[in-house]
Each structure stands twice: as C-alpha cells, then as structure tokens.
Amino acid sequence: MEENQRGARVEEQESVICCEQLSKRYEGGVLAVDRLDLRVYSGEVFGLLGPNGAGKSTTAGMLTTRVVPTGGRALVAGIDVVARPAQAKQVIGVVPQTNTLDRALTVWENLYFHGLFFGMSRRAARAAADGGLVLFRLDDRAKAPVSALSGGMAQRLMVARAILHHPSVLFLDEPTAGLDPQSRLALWDILAGLRAEGPTIFLSTHNMEEADEHCDRVAIMDNGHLLSVDTPAGLKASVGADSIVTISATGDLDSLARRLATMEGALRATRADGTVQLHVKGARGILPRVLDIAEREGDTVTDVSVTEPTLETVFITLTGRELRD
Amino acid sequence: METGQPLPAGAPPAPPMRCGMPKPSRSTMGASRVAFRALLLRDLVVLRKSLSVFIPRTILQPFLLVFVFLYVFPKIGESVGGGGRAQAEFAAVLVSGVVGLTIMFQGIQSVALPMVQEFGYTKEIEDRVLAPLPVWLVAVEKVVAGAIQGLFAAIIVFPIAAVVHVRTISLGLAVHWVVLVTMMPLACVMCGALGLTFGTRFNPRQVPILFGVIILPMTFLGGTYYAWMALAPVKVLGWSWLQTLVLFNPLIYVTEGFRAALTNSPHMPLYVIYPVMVGFCALFLWAGIRGFDRRVLS
Numbered sequence: 001m002e003e004n005q006r007g008a009r010v011e012e013q014e015s016v017i018c019c020e021q022l023s024k025r026y027e028g029g030v031l032a033v034d035r036l037d038l039r040v041y042s043g044e045v046f047g048l049l050g051p052n053g054a055g056k057s058t059t060a061g062m063l064t065t066r067v068v069p070t071g072g073r074a075l076v077a078g079i080d081v082v083a084r085p086a087q088a089k090q091v092i093g094v095v096p097q098t099n100t101l102d103r104a105l106t107v108w109e110n111l112y113f114h115g116l117f118f119g120m121s122r123r124a125a126r127a128a129a130d131g132g133l134v135l136f137r138l139d140d141r142a143k144a145p146v147s148a149l150s151g152g153m154a155q156r157l158m159v160a161r162a163i164l165h166h167p168s169v170l171f172l173d174e175p176t177a178g179l180d181p182q183s184r185l186a187l188w189d190i191l192a193g194l195r196a197e198g199p200t201i202f203l204s205t206h207n208m209e210e211a212d213e214h215c216d217r218v219a220i221m222d223n224g225h226l227l228s229v230d231t232p233a234g235l236k237a238s239v240g241a242d243s244i245v246t247i248s249a250t251g252d253l254d255s256l257a258r259r260l261a262t263m264e265g266a267l268r269a270t271r272a273d274g275t276v277q278l279h280v281k282g283a284r285g286i287l288p289r290v291l292d293i294a295e296r297e298g299d300t301v302t303d304v305s306v307t308e309p310t311l312e313t314v315f316i317t318l319t320g321r322e323l324r325d
Numbered sequence: 326m327e328t329g330q331p332l333p334a335g336a337p338p339a340p341p342m343r344c345g346m347p348k349p350s351r352s353t354m355g356a357s358r359v360a361f362r363a364l365l366l367r368d369l370v371v372l373r374k375s376l377s378v379f380i381p382r383t384i385l386q387p388f389l390l391v392f393v394f395l396y397v398f399p400k401i402g403e404s405v406g407g408g409g410r411a412q413a414e415f416a417a418v419l420v421s422g423v424v425g426l427t428i429m430f431q432g433i434q435s436v437a438l439p440m441v442q443e444f445g446y447t448k449e450i451e452d453r454v455l456a457p458l459p460v461w462l463v464a465v466e467k468v469v470a471g472a473i474q475g476l477f478a479a480i481i482v483f484p485i486a487a488v489v490h491v492r493t494i495s496l497g498l499a500v501h502w503v504v505l506v507t508m509m510p511l512a513c514v515m516c517g518a519l520g521l522t523f524g525t526r527f528n529p530r531q532v533p534i535l536f537g538v539i540i541l542p543m544t545f546l547g548g549t550y551y552a553w554m555a556l557a558p559v560k561v562l563g564w565s566w567l568q569t570l571v572l573f574n575p576l577i578y579v580t581e582g583f584r585a586a587l588t589n590s591p592h593m594p595l596y597v598i599y600p601v602m603v604g605f606c607a608l609f610l611w612a613g614i615r616g617f618d619r620r621v622l623s
Contacts, residue, residue, distance in 0.1 A: 026623065061623070064455070065455075066451070066454070066455075066621065066622060066623070067622070067623050068622055068623070084353065085459070085460075086353045086356070086357060086457055086458055086459045087353045087356075087457070089455055089456065089457040089458075090351065090356055090457040092455075094452075094455050096448075096451060096452070098448050098451075099448070100447075100448050100449050100451045100452035101449070101452075102367075102449055102452070103447060103449065104371040104374070104375075105367070105370075105371070109370075113363065113366075113367045113370075116359075116363035116366065116367075117360045117363045117364065117367075117456040117457070118356075118360070118456070118457060119351060119355075119356055119359045119360070119457070161452075
C-alpha cells in the first residue's frame, strides 16, 4: 500500500478522473495523445508534467470537453465527457492558459454571471461573487473593468471564477506561465488554501519545481505517451540514485559516458544536451574519480555539479532529453 | 505504482472503468435552460451598458439615407422616383428598405463582429462554451441576442425613417399588422443567423473583405432603394437579369417583406417571401452552428 505525501492511502481513494485508452489524432494526422490510461484520485493535486507538445493541453482539453477524442474514453466525476459534455461541464472548473475573462463586464460581474450560468439564484450568485472577491483579495477592484487588472490579478480572478460553482475537479493549464514570481507564490498560496474543502486539482505544467513541490502525484508525459505516474518522491526514487553528477566536458562525450558508467557506485551515465549525467548511489569521494577518468583520456572537464535527483532527472532518464527545450 | 518504467503500451488499468459516483447534478436540460437564459441576460446587460454606442451606430446610417433622399434631394430639386405621387411611393419604398437594412446591419454588428473578435483575439468565447449547455445552444443564444438587438434597432429606426422628410412628401405608409409582427422576428432571427455564419467564417484580418466584397453588394442590391418588382425593365435579350440575380440576396426578402408589412406598394408575393426567409433562416443557422462547433471544438 502506497502513501502519498499527505499520508492518505491513495489506492483506496475514489477516482474522480479515469481515462481508458484515450487518444487524439488531429486532422492532418498528428497523434497528440496515444492510448492514455490515467486515474486521478478524489481530493489530490495531480500534475501532468511534460515539455511543450507532449500532449498535456490536448489531454486537459479532452477532459474539459473542448477537444473531441478520436479513441478511448474518459470519465470525470462519473460522467462520460464525450457522451455527455453538457453534463460534464457542470462538475468541472477550468482556468485556461489565456485570459478569457469577459472584457465587457466588471470584475464583480465576471463572477456574478458565472454563478448565473451555473444555475445559482441571483441572490446566491451575488453572495458568491462578493465572497470570491474577498477570498481572492480583489474586493477593492470589484467595479473595475477586467482590462485594468494585472496579469496576476486576472489569473486570480480566473481561479475565483472557476471554483465559484464548486466543481468536483479544477483544471489549470500552465497556471503560473507568464506570472511574476510574487504572483506565482500568491497563486500557490490560494491553491493550497483551496485544498482543505476543495476540488480535486488537475494541472498541466512544464515547470518541474512546481510539480515537485505542489503535486501529490505527477504523471510524466512525452510525445503523447504517459511515461510514468507516481508521487514526486516515488518518481525520484525510481531513478535509483541518490546523487546526480552532471559533467560538462570537451571531447567524445559518448565515450566518456561509457567509461563513467563502469565506475564503482555508478548506476548509469547518459548524454543530455552537451553534458554527461552520471547517476550514483553512495557518492562519497566520487568527484576526484570522475575527474581522473575524464582526464585520463584527454577530455577537459569544464564544469561538474552534484545534485539530488529531481523530476528533471526522471524525465531525462525516461526520454534521454532535457525537459527545458 | 509504476516506478519509473514506461507503461507497457495498451495495458489496461487495473480494475474496469469504475470511476467515482456521479456527483448529484441538475438535469442537462434544466441546466441548459438556466444557462441559456443567463447568457442572454449577460448579452442584454452588455447592450444596456453600451447604449451610448448602440444608438448612434444604429440610427446614423438610416437617418442619413432618409435625410439625403427624402429631405435634401427634394429641397435641392433632385427628384428620385419622379415628383408628387411617385415621390411619395419612393419614400414608402425607402422607409421599408431602411428598416430591413437596419436589421441586417444589426446581425453583422451585434453577432458577427464581436464573434470575429472573440475567436481572433480575446478568446472569451472559450469560457462561454464551458457554461453547462451544449455548444450548439451557445451559438443559438448568440443568434437570439442578435435578433433582440435587431428588434430594438428596427423599433428605434422606424419612427426616424417615418418622420425625417420634407413636408411636401406624404409617406404612403400603411401598416399591415399581421405581416409586421411575423416579419419582424423572422427577419431578426434570419439576420442574426447570417451574422453567426459570417462571424464563424471570417478572421479579424478578413473583416475589410467582409464589408467591401460581401456586405456592400448585399446592401446595394438588397432592395433598399427600390422595389423588387421595379427591376423588371432591367433586361438583356428580354431577360430581367438583375431581378433574377438579386433573388440570391437574402436582404431582398427582408426589404420586400417590410414593404408588404408597411406599405401598399407592389411587392414580391408573401407566399414567396415567407418560405424563402424560413429557408435562409435554416440554412444560416445550420452553417453558423456548424462553423461555431468547428471553431470551439477540435
């Protein structure tokens, strides 16, 4: 039995998102998502991590009814999103990557009308809009047009809008892209605050630090395939190493990687974008030996760093490429 | 738990698809009805907020048309349609044409242009289609909102068109109520649906083409300034080619319909006008909803 970061017994939890062989091939033949099997448990923060073009947005698009799958099926809160999209939309909240606030309305009206769209009475929508603005610290902007909001404020308002109707699942597409560091922190504070009572959170991101820090479980995606799903700690442990030595050097890096892989304590060595990454278990005294092996064959080492495994390491181990490209 | 190894392709998840209890939700039909009403309310609130733009935008063109043709021309001795009785008939023709034209422009201005913006720049529509109703109903709501604006516009414009003229002209207006109360909503919905079709098929850079190449000929060849029957003498080899050609223009049925509703002038038979307008309505709704679906779903 696995335990997630919050200590919840995840395998006994109810799933709120289930994908079975979910696929999307766009007109023109691009296979964006290929037979995705995925479960997201009720109440967790689930991150879909991968580079641009991995299929994250297409996956989120299918789960939020905007992209029509070409194969498989998906349920959100027990509702088939393909067969019954209008019903599925009742139980999801979406924060898209672009600003889709209603520019013809004020900040307050954006929340009020959202409440009406989702079946609240006028009185309930008024109360929810008032409460939402206070919770998201936008109450002093209630009557402002949305065009007067900063990027961080607009993002907060979109989150406020998305949770106004108490969805079962909140989808966030690259929620902190384009935000300044302060706004990022503010947004994560808000999302952390939501967790006590709130919805399951499904976010897509290419930011591995955020996925590591804020997600209960992370799915790593590349080229439309799901490569691995686990807690961040579990993913990092799957690499098997306790240290990652990254070596920048001149010379034949493939040969260097082969030689380093034979060292005592080395688990594997891979080439990644101009460096060699050496995965080590028990790294004491490893650096002099690395330098020794490198320079014995005439390679000049220009930089060496030792780090703990990160989700980036996991991604490189799975794909042989860096996440940031 | 997977630990770092790729999942075997095609491996099914452990238990069969048993995924959460459906959250107690409202019936889709009930939720759709409520959401539709709320979307409509939103559009009307936005209309109320923008009355200072809506009113001048709506009345200026009709006002200038009747001002030039029915006030300035008679004053400076130009006569359109001949003097006296013929001029009164021309005035009636023009007033009903102007009402039809106004409704068509509302379809473009209140449905097509905002939609081009929303698809092209603001992406606001992406949020609107996440409201809990089927996507096609969001499109229909846009048509209904446009039709309501067309109705307001016609109500504002008619008195202006009927009042602005020189005293020597007596307008030959005669209201046929049954025709008017059926023609008005039909024309408004048809033009709203036309707006939806244009709005989903043009991107912001193509708007000048929409106006210059499509709207302009529709306006001039849509029977605003003349009755369709009057085109018969425009002939080549004995064939009234212009009269035939303008039959492809949806606006001609609207202006002729209002001619039937507001005047005693000769007009295209109603048994032609109504079915063709219903047909255009269906065609534009179908094309517009299809275009809308394609733009918001992938």
